[in-house]
Every structure is written in structure tokens, then in C-alpha cells.
Amino acid sequence: MEQERYNLFSKKEIKVLLKWQAKVTYETLEKANTKESRILFNSINRVISILKENPQYGQPITKQLIPEIYKNQNIKNLYRIELSNFWRLIYTIEGNNVEIFLFILNIYDHKDYNKFFGYK
Numbered sequence: 001m002e003q004e005r006y007n008l009f010s011k012k013e014i015k016v017l018l019k020w021q022a023k024v025t026y027e028t029l030e031k032a033n034t035k036e037s038r039i040l041f042n043s044i045n046r047v048i049s050i051l052k053e054n055p056q057y058g059q060p061i062t063k064q065l066i067p068e069i070y071k072n073q074n075i076k077n078l079y080r081i082e083l084s085n086f087w088r089l090i091y092t093i094e095g096n097n098v099e100i101f102l103f104i105l106n107i108y109d110h111k112d113y114n115k116f117f118g119y120k
Helices: 002-010 020-031 035-053 110-117
Strands: 013-018 079-082 088-095 099-108
Touching (some): 035 088, 035 099, 099 110
Parallel strands (some): 013 099
Antiparallel strands (some): 088 099
16 A cells, blocks of 8 residues: 555656745755754754655644644645654645655754644
């Protein structure tokens, strides 16, 4: 069954785009020269490569747990991926018969991720 889903994706062009805070964080990390920022930047790029092969690589976030800010943007699905140093990447998937768009929305450190999603 998993193979069938993967084959369905392989017939479509997959585009990964950075939006909102994720774009700002990515650009900041790209310019930074600290060891931690380099590790995180490389981790994000590795995940982007994986997502181009398997858009559903991340853990789905239950619809009831999707924050209102995303729901207000008409986002109906949300996924989370753990990055290095306990950071999290949040993305959504949209698509049509020809292509799939993955929008990376936010890149959070562990503390901000917990705060944003209301975890303690």
C-alpha cells in the first residue's frame, strides 16, 4: 500500500516552497556563521530533499490540534518533522492532478514549538 502511494506521488512534480516565518528563518540561517546554525541549515536542506521524494514524510498533526492561525489561512493538513537540535519544521501539502506543492510554514525551536501548539 505504501508503495502505491509513493508511485502516485512520483507521477507528479513536487515543489517545496518556504513561506512566512520559515522563509525568514531559512534566510537567516543561510547567512549565519555559527556551528549550530550551519547544522540546522543542513538539516533543513536534507529534509527538503526527502520531501521532494516523499511529500508525506512528516508526522501528520491531528486536525483538532491545528492552530487557528493555520485554519484561518484555509490550511486543512499539517505535518511536523523533527530537525537537528530539537527544532521542528511545519508544512502543509496542496496539489492538483499535475503537481504537488509543499509549503514549509514555520521552523521552530523546541520551546517555541511547544508554546505555539500549547504543549507543556
